[in-house]
Amino acid sequence: MYSTAFLDLPPMQAVSGEVHLPGSKSISNRVLLLAALSRGTTTVHDLLASDDTRVMLDALRQIGCVVDETGGSTVCITGLGGRAPLSPAKLFMGNAGTAMRPLTAALALLGGEFELSGVPRMHERPIGDLVDALRQLGCQIDYLGNDGYPPLRIAHAQGVPALALSAPIRVRGDVSSQFLTALLMALPLAAATQAVVIEVVGELISKPYIAITLQLLARFGIVVEHQNWQRFTIPAGSKYQSPGSIHVEADASSASYFIALGAIASSATGEKGIKIQGIGLDSIQGDIRFVEAARAMGAVVTGGANWLQIERGAWPLQAIDLDCNHIPDAAMTLAVMALYANGTTTLRNIASWRVKETDRIAAMATELRKLGATVEEGADFIRITPPAASTSTAGPPQGASAPSEDSEPRAAGSVGAPSGWKPASIHTYDDHRVAMCFSLAAFNPAGLPVRIEDPKCVAKTFPDYFEALFSVTQTATDHIPVICIDGPTASGKGTVAAAVAQRLGYRFLDSGAMYRITALAALRAGLAIDEGHEARIAAMAQNLPVRFEGGKVLLGGDDVTDAIRTEEAGMNASRVSALPSVRTALVQLQHSFRRLPGLVADGRDMGTVIFPDAPLKVYLTASAACRAERRHKQLISKGFSASIEDLRADLEARDARDSTRSVAPLKPAQDALVLDNSTLTIDEAVNQVLAWWQERQPFAVSAPG
Ligand SMILES: Nc1ncnc2c1ncn2[C@@H]1O[C@H](COP(=O)(O)OP(=O)(O)OP(=O)(O)O)[C@@H](O)[C@H]1O
Numbered sequence: 001m002y003s004t005a006f007l008d009l010p011p012m013q014a015v016s017g018e019v020h021l022p023g024s025k026s027i028s029n030r031v032l033l034l035a036a037l038s039r040g041t042t043t044v045h046d047l048l049a050s051d052d053t054r055v056m057l058d059a060l061r062q063i064g065c066v067v068d069e070t071g072g073s074t075v076c077i078t079g080l081g082g083r084a085p086l087s088p089a090k091l092f093m094g095n096a097g098t099a100m101r102p103l104t105a106a107l108a109l110l111g112g113e114f115e116l117s118g119v120p121r122m123h124e125r126p127i128g129d130l131v132d133a134l135r136q137l138g139c140q141i142d143y144l145g146n147d148g149y150p151p152l153r154i155a156h157a158q159g160v161p162a163l164a165l166s167a168p169i170r171v172r173g174d175v176s177s178q179f180l181t182a183l184l185m186a187l188p189l190a191a192a193t194q195a196v197v198i199e200v201v202g203e204l205i206s207k208p209y210i211a212i213t214l215q216l217l218a219r220f221g222i223v224v225e226h227q228n229w230q231r232f233t234i235p236a237g238s239k240y241q242s243p244g245s246i247h248v249e250a251d252a253s254s255a256s257y258f259i260a261l262g263a264i265a266s267s268a269t270g271e272k273g274i275k276i277q278g279i280g281l282d283s284i285q286g287d288i289r290f291v292e293a294a295r296a297m298g299a300v301v302t303g304g305a306n307w308l309q310i311e312r313g314a315w316p317l318q319a320i321d322l323d324c325n326h327i328p329d330a331a332m333t334l335a336v337m338a339l340y341a342n343g344t345t346t347l348r349n350i351a352s353w354r355v356k357e358t359d360r361i362a363a364m365a366t367e368l369r370k371l372g373a374t375v376e377e378g379a380d381f382i383r384i385t386p387p388a389a390s391t392s393t394a395g396p397p398q399g400a401s402a403p404s405e406d407s408e409p410r411a412a413g414s415v416g417a418p419s420g421w422k423p424a425s426i427h428t429y430d431d432h433r434v435a436m437c438f439s440l441a442a443f444n445p446a447g448l449p450v451r452i453e454d455p456k457c458v459a460k461t462f463p464d465y466f467e468a469l470f471s472v473t474q475t476a477t478d479h480i481p482v483i484c485i486d487g488p489t490a491s492g493k494g495t496v497a498a499a500v501a502q503r504l505g506y507r508f509l510d511s512g513a514m515y516r517i518t519a520l521a522a523l524r525a526g527l528a529i530d531e532g533h534e535a536r537i538a539a540m541a542q543n544l545p546v547r548f549e550g551g552k553v554l555l556g557g558d559d560v561t562d563a564i565r566t567e568e569a570g571m572n573a574s575r576v577s578a579l580p581s582v583r584t585a586l587v588q589l590q591h592s593f594r595r596l597p598g599l600v601a602d603g604r605d606m607g608t609v610i611f612p613d614a615p616l617k618v619y620l621t622a623s624a625a626c627r628a629e630r631r632h633k634q635l636i637s638k639g640f641s642a643s644i645e646d647l648r649a650d651l652e653a654r655d656a657r658d659s660t661r662s663v664a665p666l667k668p669a670q671d672a673l674v675l676d677n678s679t680l681t682i683d684e685a686v687n688q689v690l691a692w693w694q695e696r697q698p699f700a701v702s703a704p705g
C-alpha cells in the first residue's frame, strides 16, 4: 500500500495481463456478522483485508467471538450461537457503514450495554431511520452526539426489553439500504417463536445489496421471503446455523476500475485487454451490472464463472444517460469514464452519494472540474462534459499498438483535443472510491500526470489497488520519472535517495550495490579484479543471480547484505567499476528498475550515463572532512572501529579512482543541481530535493499530511 502524502501517476497508455481482486467488502462484513451470530465455527475464505473488515473483526472479538486470523485471507469465526455478548463494550467502527449499522441492530437484540462510535465522518452519516425502527420495537438507544447520527449507546444492561413484534416493523428504504440490511440480519434473533415482518417506507434504493443480504442469510439458515421488495417476512423458528465454510467473491465495485481500464486503454501488442480473476458475470453482487453500463459506453466484456475479460471497443467512449440507482458505488467509475466520451454523460438517481464516505456528488464534481470537465450537479444527479469535448474526433477503434521505449509522449488513444485537459491534484476526501476512480484520468490524451492525494485511503476496500493498477499498465519508458542522485563516497546519496523514494512512493535503485555485488561474486569465484579478468567478470555481472528482498540483498541463496557494506567491499566495487565491460554488462539491470510509478537512483553515473533523460539530477556532495566524520560515526554505530584519518584517505582514494576512470567517471551531469549538504541535516537535504522535484511538477504544492 502507498502511505505517501500523495502519489503522482505518470501518463499511462496501454493495459495487458491479469488482476486478482480482493474480496467484496459488502459480502465480507455481512458474512462476518452472520458467522458471529451463528452456532458453530465458520471458515471464511478470501475475506477482504481492509480497514472496514478490520473494525468488524475487532468488534466481534470484543463482544466475545473467537476470531482466528492466522490463515491469511482465511479467517475462522466461532459465533455466539445463543450466548450473550460480552458487555459493557465500547466499539470503534471507523468509517465502516457496513459494520456500524448491522452491529447496532444485532447488539440491540442480543442485550448488553454498548457504545458505538467512529471517525468524525461516521458521525455525520445518518443512522436515525434504523434507530427509529429499533425504538419502535422497544429498544433503548441513546444518541451521544447529534440526534440521528453516531455515536450512540445501546442501553440494554438489564437484557433485551420485551419487543413489539406483532405489528410490522417499518423502516425507510430511500436513504440507505443498509438500514434494512441491518434489520434483516438482526431480527432472526427475535424470530424464534414468531414470524417477524419488516415493511419498507418509501422506494427501496440499492435493491441489489438487499439481494446479497437475502442470499447470505439463506446460507446461514434463514430464508426470508419478500413481496416486491416492500414487505419482508422472517419465518418463525429462525435460528442461525453456520454453513461451515464460505467463500467471499471478489469485489464487483473494485472490478469496475479494471473494467473501465480495459474500456479506456488500448491493449498492449498481441494482448486482448485485461483479465479480472475472482468474479464472473454470474456474480451475486449488484455492481456486476456495471458491466452493462460499461458495454453501453463501448467496452467489450466477456466472462465466465469466475473471470471477466475486457477490451476497448467503441472509441471515443459513447456518452450515456443512466439511472444508476442499481449501481451506486460503481457509478462513480462511470463519472470518470465520461471524461473519455463523445458527449455529455448524465448519471441519475444517485442521491445516496451525498451520504457516503463524503458527499460524493460534490466531490466528484469538484475534482472532475479540476481536470477540465464541465460539470453540472443536482440533488441526485451529475452531468459531465469532457474536456474539449466539442473538438472530439474518433481515434483508432481498438488494439492500438503498445508504446515503444523511445516513443513520444502520447495518450491512451486520441480522444478530443488534449488542450482542454488540465493537470490536477485530486483531493480524495478520505474516500477510497474517489482515489481509485480518478486514477483512470492518468490515461488522458494530453499525456499529463495525475496526482492522487492521500492514496492510502484505498485501504478501506483495496489496500493494494495502485500496485494492481501498475501491474497491468504500460507506458513509454520516458514517461516514468527518474530522480538521479549522484555524488562522491559518503556524501549521503543512499540515505537521501532512499528517503526521497519513500516520500514519493517511488522505487529505489542503489546502483553502487550492483558493483559491490559483482566484486564480491568475482572474488568468491577466485577472480582477481583486474583487466585480465574483465571479460569473465563482465559475463558474471550480466547474469548476477541477485535479488533485493525486504531490505536484504541475496546473491544466489546467500544473504550478502552485510558482506557488501564493508569499506573493503566499497574499494573492490570501485576497482571493478573501472572495467568498461563490467559497466556495460550492468546497464540493463539498472534500466530494469525504471518502473511505475517512478524511480530514485543513486550512484556515480545515474544522471550522466544511465538515465540521461531524467527530469531531475542532483549532485550531492559534502566536504571530505565531513564525509569522513559521517562514515566514522556510521561504522562506530555498527560496532566497527576505524580512524577518521584512514577513512578520509580511503574515501579520497576511492573518489580519485571513480572520477578519473576512462568510462562514466564520477562528475556532475551538465544539467545537475549541486547540493553541498555539509551543513544540512538529512531532512533538510531530503526536503531540498523534494522541493526541486515539486518545481518540475504541474501541480500546486499539496497540503502537508
Ligand atoms: N545531511 C546528511 N545527508 C545525508 N547523509 C547524512 C547527513 N548527515 C549525516 N549523514 C550520514 O552519512 C552517512 C553516509 O551516508 P550514505 O551511506 O547515505 O552515503 P553514500 O553517499 O550513499 O555512501 P556510499 O557512496 O559509500 O554508498 C550515513 O550514516 C548518513 O546517515
Ligand SMILES: Nc1ccn([C@H]2C[C@H](O)[C@@H](COP(=O)(O)O)O2)c(=O)n1
Pocket (backbone or CB within 6 Å): 489, 490, 511, 512, 513, 515, 516, 570, 573, 574, 577, 578, 602, 603, 604, 605, 606, 654, 658
Ligand atoms: N553508479 C555507480 C555506482 C557505484 N559505482 C562504483 C564506484 C563506487 O566507489 C563503488 C561503490 O559505490 P557505493 O555503494 O559506495 O555508492 O561502485 C559506480 O562506478 N557507478
